[in-house]
Amino acid sequence: MNTTKELNTAYRLRHALDERSHELPENIRERLSSARKIALSRKKAAVEAPAFVMQPAVAGRAAPSSPREDHRLAWLGRMGAILPLAALVFGLAGIYQYEQHQQVLELAAIDAEVLTDDLPLSAYLDHGFDAFVAKGQD
Amino acid sequence: MATDKELSDFLEDIERRAFKQAIYAVRKEESALDIVQDAMIKLAEKYGDKPAAELPMLFQRILQNTIRDYFRREKVRTSWISLFSSFGKQDDQESFDALEVIEAEEGSYGAETGQNRLERSQILNIIEQEVQNLPSRQREAFLMRYWQDLNVSETATIMGCSEGSVKTHCSRATHTLATALRAKGIYL
Numbered sequence A: 001m002n003t004t005k006e007l008n009t010a011y012r013l014r015h016a017l018d019e020r021s022h023e024l025p026e027n028i029r030e031r032l033s034s035a036r037k038i039a040l041s042r043k044k045a046a047v048e049a050p051a052f053v054m055q056p057a058v059a060g061r062a063a064p065s066s067p068r069e070d071h072r073l074a075w076l077g078r079m080g081a082i083l084p085l086a087a088l089v090f091g092l093a094g095i096y097q098y099e100q101h102q103q104v105l106e107l108a109a110i111d112a113e114v115l116t117d118d119l120p121l122s123a124y125l126d127h128g129f130d131a132f133v134a135k136g137q138d
Numbered sequence B: 001m002a003t004d005k006e007l008s009d010f011l012e013d014i015e016r017r018a019f020k021q022a023i024y025a026v027r028k029e030e031s032a033l034d035i036v037q038d039a040m041i042k043l044a045e046k047y048g049d050k051p052a053a054e055l056p057m058l059f060q061r062i063l064q065n066t067i068r069d070y071f072r073r074e075k076v077r078t079s080w081i082s083l084f085s086s087f088g089k090q091d092d093q094e095s096f097d098a099l100e101v102i103e104a105e106e107g108s109y110g111a112e113t114g115q116n117r118l119e120r121s122q123i124l125n126i127i128e129q130e131v132q133n134l135p136s137r138q139r140e141a142f143l144m145r146y147w148q149d150l151n152v153s154e155t156a157t158i159m160g161c162s163e164g165s166v167k168t169h170c171s172r173a174t175h176t177l178a179t180a181l182r183a184k185g186i187y188l
Helices: A003-021 A026-041 A067-115 A121-125 A127-137 B004-026 B029-047 B052-085 B090-107 B119-133 B136-147 B152-159 B163-183
Strands: none
Touching: A003 B004, A003 B119, A003 B136, A003 B163, A026 B004, A026 B029, B004 B029, B004 B052, B004 B119, B004 B136, B029 B052, B052 B152, B119 B136, B119 B163, B136 B152, B136 B163, B152 B163
């Protein structure tokens, strides 16, 4: 039997089976109908995927009522994550600057102490001073 | 996701053919109705959230599995019955067997057909009987491909065999049916 002839035979048989299936007794049709109703009453409800959207928690604020407000709140949610990070970066930069400034001040204080010492700086450049020291050691 | 109406329409469309498929396999009206109901409930409970396009294949898979489960349960039940009946008295066993046979014949689909139906109805009945007489794998493949409109790939997935096997089963089923009907003077 070739494919075309086979298909024709199959479709004729299909029509015969279809016709036969429409001649079901009333009691069977009722049973099938009640089975269908039972199945539909137990239909699985759609399971929505859990959405992890950051919700800004503002005391006394109702849920967003419009898409525009919803969008604004989503923007606020994103800002809620960015702002603490920015504050941390600025804080660290500030501490670094402060430490640098403190180091400069400490060095300046040491320099000032050296410069304001009893021995004048010009004494180190005076050749007579060496002679005076050598004489003092004697 | 299939809406309630889509699922309802699908089940309404499929229920008669599903019942016929089940009855060709199990040959008992009450069991076939139970099988179809179980398959419908399983589909709605477990796959009610699937798209409408996926429902035919899912339903066929569930239906075939439910039919196989029925045969497994029947096998276990028969083995237990034969085990216990061997302990009973001889006359009890005989009366029990007779009741079983009578009930099976009354509930069977073939018992509903009469000799006085119209010629067309008789031809349809013969066709149905020949489909029922097909080997189970050939019948499954034939009904899924040509009656339930599943493609070769879907049928192969449900039957757990290759696409080539599905084509072979379908071809053999069609050939067997055509030959059997021709022998009875029915030419398609």
